[in-house]
Amino acid sequence: MSQYQIAVIVGSLRQGSFNRKLADGLAKLAPQDFSFKQLEIGDLPLYNQDDDGSQAQSVQRLKSEIAASQGLLFVTPEYNRSIPGVLKNAIDNASRPYGENAWAGKPAGVIGASVGAIGTAMAQQHLRNILAYLDVPTLGQPEAFIHAKEGLFDDNGAIGAASKEFLQTWMDQYVAWVRKHA
Numbered sequence: 001m002s003q004y005q006i007a008v009i010v011g012s013l014r015q016g017s018f019n020r021k022l023a024d025g026l027a028k029l030a031p032q033d034f035s036f037k038q039l040e041i042g043d044l045p046l047y048n049q050d051d052d053g054s055q056a057q058s059v060q061r062l063k064s065e066i067a068a069s070q071g072l073l074f075v076t077p078e079y080n081r082s083i084p085g086v087l088k089n090a091i092d093n094a095s096r097p098y099g100e101n102a103w104a105g106k107p108a109g110v111i112g113a114s115v116g117a118i119g120t121a122m123a124q125q126h127l128r129n130i131l132a133y134l135d136v137p138t139l140g141q142p143e144a145f146i147h148a149k150e151g152l153f154d155d156n157g158a159i160g161a162a163s164k165e166f167l168q169t170w171m172d173q174y175v176a177w178v179r180k181h182a
Contacts, residue, residue: 004178006030007069008038011076011087011112011123018113018148023075025159026111029171034178036073039065041090052097059093063102066094071178072108072136078116078123087127095134104135107181109174111144113152119145139177144170 008027012019020038027036043058045051055063066072076087094102110127112120124145131138144167146152151160159167 002033004034004070004182005068006034006036006071006073006178007066007106008036008073008075009041009087009090010038011074011084013042013086017077018115018152019075019077021153021157022111022113022146023073024157025153026073026075026167026171028158029164029168031175034175037065037069039090041086044086044090044093047089047092047096049096055093055096062090063094063100066102066106069106070182072103072106073174074108074110074112074127074131076110076112076120076123076127078112078114078120081122082126083123083130088130091130091134101134103131106136107178108136108138109170109177110138111146111170113146113148115148117147119147121145137177137181139174142170142173 008023010017010020010023023038039062041062044062045056076083108131110124112123114120128138151162154160
């Protein structure tokens, strides 16, 4: 049986992040041949093209972890109707220098949770636009704009009963997408 290593990029650094909990919960819904590793993005320097010739160790680590994966899972909040700066910085660092885009060709899923009623719809659309440019085949359907409210997670941090069926369907489609494109 093949093993699929999924690089998880959480767009929030907050310790109690809904999106980190969502990433953990989604991993529990995946089949056994899928493993998930949340990548560190909080220690990356701000992207500066002057550094392309000598990328920081943290950037090299991120690019290496992406290269070792068979798929990507972006789990992001929405800040001011877009993606968080820390996520954009990670994307920029790992896509440079020009011609050395670590993201290219990796199948991806995009999901996120927010306390707002529309979840992370705008952030996800912006992220999809960026990923399309970077040659990342991204799962289009089903879309999942998660409203972070009571019951999303159970007492153990797993996906709550009210959301489990919907998120299991999303995960099943994501798994099929990765298998098809990896």
